[in-house]
Amino acid sequence: MKILSHKFFNSKKETSYYSQLYKKINFKESYPADVKRLEIFKSLIKKHKPKTIVDAGCGAGMPLIQIKKMGFNITGYDKAKNMVNEAKANLIKYKLPEKLIDIGNFENPKHIKDNSIDCILGMGTFYYSKNFIQTLKNQRKKLKKNGRLIFSLRNQLFDIATLNDYSIKFFSNLYEISKTKNTLKKKYLRLFQGYSDRKKFKLKNIDDSQVYSKTYNPLTIENLILSKVGLKCNGIYFYHFHALPPIFENIDKINFRKQSFKIEKPNDWRGFFIASGFVIDCQKK
């Protein structure tokens, strides 16, 4: 059984991690993917200049504090009680009112008035939803006409480039291997003999913690999902680039991270394959 993310993020370890994360880049500690993600969000906010912003699933509040300090009118909410307490403590540290952040559920944010917000942010959040489409519909309802929903997703196409069990699963679905004869299946599986075994990796990810989360395809997201919920896509931006397949991060962590950081480029087409996350800038139709 998978656990829901707000329960996972409610721990002391996670609340402290999200308080420290944006303060200083430390390649030894972790790859600063969230820092790169925040840069994309900040540049879109600077470009669109929304009058009111809501940060859905704001975590420990550090991104919200940076955006507030840029002069924007932003509030936020999170479902994890300890995250909200951590965020309130951070607001006090930065001499901002505690009431900017409260408890709320991004799958159905009942505490926000419909048609009232200019811009909603979802940084590392909506892909944890049990019902992603319903979450987008509920978020859209809160936006004013032409309001913006800017959110990040995990990139399903990255599975191709990981060259491990994620790739085997990806290709098996692509070729519908479950429908083929056993003799062919065996031959097919032999093709992956050199692929790496993630069970042996020291570095773990959110899936290894059994947290419920999904990946999404940047090639189909607009036609298959956004257009169906009344959202227009204005742009897709990639982050968390990988200079080599993930096994190399386990071999030489620091150099792998430095090299990857150098090639971060939100508009690079290679992001479709070697970036594990992307940000979508969309608007209420």
Ligand SMILES: C[S@@+](CC[C@H](N)C(=O)[O-])C[C@H]1O[C@@H](n2cnc3c(N)ncnc32)[C@H](O)[C@@H]1O
């Ligand atoms: C990966 S963290 C990102 C935090 C923050 N947005 C950031 O970028 O630093 C995901 C956050 O979403 C929150 N979350 C998960 N499910 C939620 C829900 N249904 N409603 C509101 N928050 C939720 C978690 O508690 C956690 O704080």
